[in-house]
Amino acid sequence: MLELFKAIGLGLVVLLPLANPLTTVALFLGLAGDMNFQERNRQAMQASIYVFLIMMVAWYAGNAVLHTFGISIPGLRMAGGLIVAFIGFRMLFPAKPVGHSVEARHKQDEIDATDANRESVNIAFVPLAMPSTAGPGTIAMIISSASTVKAGVDFPNWVVNVAPVLTFLSVAVILWISLRSSGAIMKLVGKGGIEAISRLMGFLLVCMGVQFLINGVLEVVRTFH
DSSP: HHHHHHHHHHHHHHHHHOOHHHHHHHHHHHHEEETHHHHHHHHHHHHHHHHHHHHHHHHHHHHHHHHHHHHOHHHHHHHHHHHHHHHHHHHHHHHSSTTHHHHHHHHHHHHHHHTTOOOOOIIIIIIIIIIIISOOOOOHHHHHHHHOOOBTBBBBBHHHHHHHHHHHHHHHHHHHHHTHHHHHHHHHHHHHHHHHHHHHHHHHHHHHHHHHHHHHHHHHHHHHH
């Protein structure tokens, strides 16, 4: 049982800086300003479900995608490292404030266009679930982890089967709680607090990305020696 908690804890430490629910909260508040309480809760629940499903598909179907396109594990690790480091660098030195991404602007235009008709625009999948929470960096990290974690070596077989589902479920629940409590979080932490936490997460991601890249290069060197 201790092994299971250790695996879930490790998964959360790796995924939460990438998922970064606080930036999703800031984005959610910006896009859901005119929604009523029930609609906000519905969008929060849908976004959490989408994030869970995206992560599950990446974990279980990731290897099949790699084999189909002939991508090696070192190649994925190096590419994933570059993506993660780039995302971290952008979080450390943001060119634009949260909510100014192409996807966020597109959704804002949709919301403005449908204001007259009073129809609610779905923001749960784009941009809340993807790319804000389960973006390219998160997916690359999950596929790489799925390819490298060996059942019976790193962890017992049953832990490798159970831990990913519980880890992804935990991330989805944390996102749901964050979105449900978005107003309170914003009042407590403030915009400056969210930016400070994002920069700290960004620094962690740059370190993780560089380490990913180093591991990939070392694996290539070992292969050709």
